[in-house]
Amino acid sequence: MRIRTARYIIKEGIVNTYRNILMSLASIMIVIATLVVFGFFLLIALNLELNINVFKELPELEVFCHEELDENQVSYVEEAVKNSDKVAKYEIVTKEQAFEKFKKRLGEGSMILDGYDESILPVSFIINLKDPSQSTEAVEEFKDISGVENVSFHQQTIDMISKVTYWMRFISGIMIMILLIISVFIISNTIKITVFARRREINIMKFIGATDWFIRWPFVVEGVIIGILGAIIALILSGIGYNALEGRFNQDLLSLNLMFFKMLKISDVLAQLMLYYLVIGFVVGAVGSFLSIRRYLRV
Amino acid sequence: MIELKDVTKKYPNGTLALQDVNLKIDKGEFVFIVGQSGSGKSTLVKLLLKEEDPTEGEVNVNGYEVTAMDHKDVPYLRRSLGVVFQDFRLLPNKTVYENVAFAMQITESLPKEIRRQVPMALALVGLSRKANMYPHQLSGGEQQRVALARALVNNPSVLIADEPTGNLDPETSYEIMKLLCEVNHRGTTVIVATHEKTIVDEMKKRVVAINKGLIIRDQEKGLYKDEDKNSQIYN
Numbered sequence: 001m002r003i004r005t006a007r008y009i010i011k012e013g014i015v016n017t018y019r020n021i022l023m024s025l026a027s028i029m030i031v032i033a034t035l036v037v038f039g040f041f042l043l044i045a046l047n048l049e050l051n052i053n054v055f056k057e058l059p060e061l062e063v064f065c066h067e068e069l070d071e072n073q074v075s076y077v078e079e080a081v082k083n084s085d086k087v088a089k090y091e092i093v094t095k096e097q098a099f100e101k102f103k104k105r106l107g108e109g110s111m112i113l114d115g116y117d118e119s120i121l122p123v124s125f126i127i128n129l130k131d132p133s134q135s136t137e138a139v140e141e142f143k144d145i146s147g148v149e150n151v152s153f154h155q156q157t158i159d160m161i162s163k164v165t166y167w168m169r170f171i172s173g174i175m176i177m178i179l180l181i182i183s184v185f186i187i188s189n190t191i192k193i194t195v196f197a198r199r200r201e202i203n204i205m206k207f208i209g210a211t212d213w214f215i216r217w218p219f220v221v222e223g224v225i226i227g228i229l230g231a232i233i234a235l236i237l238s239g240i241g242y243n244a245l246e247g248r249f250n251q252d253l254l255s256l257n258l259m260f261f262k263m264l265k266i267s268d269v270l271a272q273l274m275l276y277y278l279v280i281g282f283v284v285g286a287v288g289s290f291l292s293i294r295r296y297l298r299v
Numbered sequence: 300m301i302e303l304k305d306v307t308k309k310y311p312n313g314t315l316a317l318q319d320v321n322l323k324i325d326k327g328e329f330v331f332i333v334g335q336s337g338s339g340k341s342t343l344v345k346l347l348l349k350e351e352d353p354t355e356g357e358v359n360v361n362g363y364e365v366t367a368m369d370h371k372d373v374p375y376l377r378r379s380l381g382v383v384f385q386d387f388r389l390l391p392n393k394t395v396y397e398n399v400a401f402a403m404q405i406t407e408s409l410p411k412e413i414r415r416q417v418p419m420a421l422a423l424v425g426l427s428r429k430a431n432m433y434p435h436q437l438s439g440g441e442q443q444r445v446a447l448a449r450a451l452v453n454n455p456s457v458l459i460a461d462e463p464t465g466n467l468d469p470e471t472s473y474e475i476m477k478l479l480c481e482v483n484h485r486g487t488t489v490i491v492a493t494h495e496k497t498i499v500d501e502m503k504k505r506v507v508a509i510n511k512g513l514i515i516r517d518q519e520k521g522l523y524k525d526e527d528k529n530s531q532i533y534n
Contacts, residue, residue, distance in 0.1 A: 002407050204388050207348065208449065209378035210405040212371065 005214070013221025016194045023190040024226055030186045031230025031284060032237065034179035035277050039238040041172030042276065045165060047263055052161045054105075054262070055154050061129060062093075063142045064150045067122040073147045074123050080145045081125050086138045089128040095121050122149060180284060187226055187288025188295075191219050195296045202297065216297060220289045227285025231277040238273065242266055300326055301347065301457065301488070306356030308342050308512075316342035318512040320356070324490065326456070329483045331499050332492040333523055334509035340492045343509065344461045347490075348382065349373050361456055378406055381450030381458040381487075385465035387442045389434040395421070395445050396430040402449045420448040424478060440471030447478060457488040464495060472498060496523040 017024045065077055081090050093101075099118035103110045129138055135153060142151045195202070205215050243266040250263055301324040308317040316339045324330050334340045345351040346358050349365050358365040361379045368376065389398050399420055403413045421427045424444035434442055443463060450458055460479065464472035476498055483489045493499065499506060499522065506521030507514060 004410065005404075005407050008404060200388075201390055204390060205405060206374075207377060207382050207384075207388070208402045208405055209374045209376075209453075211374045214374075214405060 009214075009217040010221055012218035013225055016198075016218055016222040017225045020190060020194050020197065020222075023193055024222075027183075027187045027190045027226045027288075028230045028233065030179075030183050031227055031281055032234040034176070034183045034284070035231060035234035035280060036238055037179055038172075038176050038280065039234065039242075039273060039277070041168065041176070042273070043238075043242055043264075043269060044168060045172075046269055046272075048161055048165045048168075050264055051262065052158060052165070055158050055161065060132070060153075060155060061127045061135065061138065061142075062152045062154075063125045063127060063145075063148055064122045064152065065124065065147050066149045067095075067120065069123065069147050077145055077147045078125065081127065081142070084138070084141060086129055086131070086134055086141065087127055088130040091126045093124045093126060095119065095123055098122070098124065180280075183284045184288045184291065187223050187285055188292040190226065191223055191289045191292035192296050194222060195219060195292060216293050219293055219297065220286060223285035223287075223289025223292075224282055225285070227281035227283070227288075228278065229281075230285075231281025234281075235274055235277045238277075239266060239270065242269070300324065300359070300361070301490075302357075302359040303343075303346070304357040304359075306346065306353045306358060308339075308346065308351065309354045315512050317346075317353070317509075320509075320512075320514055322507060322514065322517070324488060326488055327483070327486055329480070329489045329502075329504045330491070331502070331504055331506045331521075332490065332509060333494060333499055333506055335494055338509045339512040340509050341461065342512075344459055344490075344492050347459060348380065349376060378453055379455055379457065381453070381455035383443065383446050383450050383458070383460040383463045385462035387434070387439075387446045387466075389442055389445055389449075391434055394431050394433055395426060395437070398434070398445055399449045399452050402452050406453055408453075416452050417448075420452040423451065423481075424448045438471070439467050440474060443467060443471075443475055444478065447475070447482075451482060451487070455487065457490065458482055460489070460491045460493075462493055463491065464493065464498065469497065473501075476502060499523040 063077070063081060065074055069077070078092065081087060095118040098121040099113075102121065103113060106113065127138075127142075129135060132155075135155060139151045139153050142148055202215055246263045246266060301322070303320050303322045306317055306320040307315075309315050320339075320343070322343075332340045332343060342351065346353055346365070347360055349368070353366060356366070360376060363372070363376045363379075365376065390401065393401060396417060399417045400413050403416060408416070418427065418430075421430055424447050426441060426444055426448065429437065429441065434445065437445065443466075447463075458479070463479070464475055467475065472495065479489050479491065480502070503520045503522075505519050506516065506523070508516040508518075508521075508523075
């Protein structure tokens, strides 16, 4: 294809979109709606994944002592852990190590620890079980050791998040499929209207020897313009929305001291979001116009 | 060159539009195809443009075997033919100049060529001064001249006019015919389908008369009606 032909085709595509402005806007709206819903689920999924990874890095089972225990009392707990027939391997985490780890996990937020030292944190034991299926009994056993404050068992949390993620993917997959089909249908309907509006012109073009694709391309361009415009607007909306939410969420969480649940920064997800939006917008627009061309544009 | 061999066209609704038509038109000829509405002359034009395919027989146009050709080659067949219709078929939102230039854009001509050819085509039909007007600002005759300029701008070897004067008054019709003659003198084969007796009689060109799908007469320097024969069939 020659450049001037490409220029003609793009110009005609823009003219088509503009002439049929109401239907074009309706189509752009539905693309925006689809992508915003898609983006919503995608962002939740990305954030859950981030947090599930944080949990996965945590030990399977951790026994926390009271923070005020002296060395003797700690060794008593250690003995009990060591002698348990359920323990395959254990590792002690000193107050200093715990403090360092905690600081690291907080990252930027670690300044809230200024003025505190390691004494605020307990000694703990990271435990690998001989048989993971015995975890519930093991948790009970460790809780009964005197001097043990708490036993954390993250597998449950991980399982729960995994389950939530799975169902969310499933539901959002179905919703997005439905929305995509609606988008394609509406875009193809818009193109159909343009085709009808221009059928006289198309007929004339045929008789003066325009090739099929010379006639078709402007309609494909129209669909793609709708898809891409929808994607750009959806990106702006989701970007602004997410950024506002993330700002508040991370701040509130900090003050609530629930810092183990974090949200990704907009800058971490923007590139991924943009790629998805543009590709989906482009494909939806192109598929919509191809459907219409196949059914209504007899050349 | 155009040749139809044993062409029969039957529409799906059962109408027999053409029956065993054999016709040969040489390069540079001027041919009238005459007959009443429904006689089959429009079908003949449609076959040449591959708007319809014959049920039987073979159609050759400008070296294209029309009946057997690939769908994707059809545009190239049509580019070798200039076509003018009764209803002009101009694009209402384009100026006279743009309407003519459009035919060259479609064939992906160089902008330089377009700037050279379009004014020439407009000069030929005498519309240079109205290049920037829109079709609705022109009279019927002028609109048909624009259509003619558009048909000629790509230098087709054959010009097909389907009832070109059907919507025009006699005087304007005569001017269009004069133009068609001039085009023919420049070497373009001209085929005019019409049912206007006065024009055909005046021009004294080859006349192919069709009635009920059959060629009933093919005569050099003919008249609309053949006076030697019974004329009732035309009326």
